[in-house]
Amino acid sequence: MSSEPANDAPCRILNDVVLGQRVVVAPFTNLYGCEIGDDTRIGPFVEIQRGARVGARCKVQSHTFVCEGVTVEDEVFVGHGVMFVNDKYPRATTNAGALQTEEDWQLLKIVVERGASLGSGAVLLGGVRVGAGAIVGAGAVVTRDVLAGAVVAGSPARALPGGSVGASTT
Numbered sequence: 258m259s260s261e262p263a264n265d266a267p268c269r270i271l272n273d274v275v276l277g278q279r280v281v282v283a284p285f286t287n288l289y290g291c292e293i294g295d296d297t298r299i300g301p302f303v304e305i306q307r308g309a310r311v312g313a314r315c316k317v318q319s320h321t322f323v324c325e326g327v328t329v330e331d332e333v334f335v336g337h338g339v340m341f342v343n344d345k346y347p348r349a350t351t352n353a354g355a356l357q358t359e360e361d362w363q364l365l366k367i368v369v370e371r372g373a374s375l376g377s378g379a380v381l382l383g384g385v386r387v388g389a390g391a392i393v394g395a396g397a398v399v400t401r402d403v404l405a406g407a408v409v410a411g412s413p414a415r416a417l418p419g420g421s422v423g424a425s426t427t
């Protein structure tokens with residue numbers, strides 16, 4: 258593990274981040290309390306929250322938001338502006354009118370398995386698992402698990418006919 262990215266870049270915040278070797282982090286990024294694996298590249302304007310994990314040899318493209326509760330395994334491609342969602346019924350305040358805290362909502366985890374790709378602008382709702390090698394189309398809204406090797410698109414995301422990309426579909 259290394260505490261520093263492999264590159265220099267202005268305007269980035271790295272706070273309490275566990276970095277692997279040779280990680281490249283672009284400018285205008287905000288990473289805190291997360292883990293990033295070896296050789297992964299993080300694009301500009303990406304935020305990765307506390308408790309999130311991104312594996313080795315991943316590419317996370319610009320403007321993506323990776324929230325708490327997300328695990329991205331190795332060799333995953335995350336397109337531009339991908340949004341992970343971990344709170345199904347968000348509210349600003351409690352019934353009593355106070356701002357909500359972490360105790361007031363249920364965190365729903367998301368796993369993106371090895372070698373999967375998430376198209377630009379995809380939204381992944383909490384609780385889903387994207388199987389190994391699957392492809393999620395640009396702009397898809399993923400509301401259910403995606404089988405390994407499947408190609409899904411649309412809102413809600415559905416398998417495209419003949420969409421296997423060669424991985425196991427179990």
Ligand SMILES: CC(C)(COP(=O)(O)OP(=O)(O)OC[C@H]1O[C@@H](n2cnc3c(N)ncnc32)[C@H](O)[C@@H]1OP(=O)(O)O)[C@@H](O)C(=O)NCCC(=O)NCCS
Pocket residue numbers: 336337375376377378392393394395396397408409410411417420
């Ligand atoms: C999902 C995807 C992999 C499908 O590619 P494909 O298998 O070659 O599919 P095709 O282009 O042959 O399209 C098949 C059908 O799916 C539809 N489709 C393709 N991509 C779609 C998408 N993202 N959302 C909704 N429908 C889509 C097409 O309109 C077509 O429908 P039709 O048969 O009714 O005309 C691809 O379109 C995609 O979205 N890739 C992600 C690209 C991306 O975000 N890259 C990020 C870095 S630039």
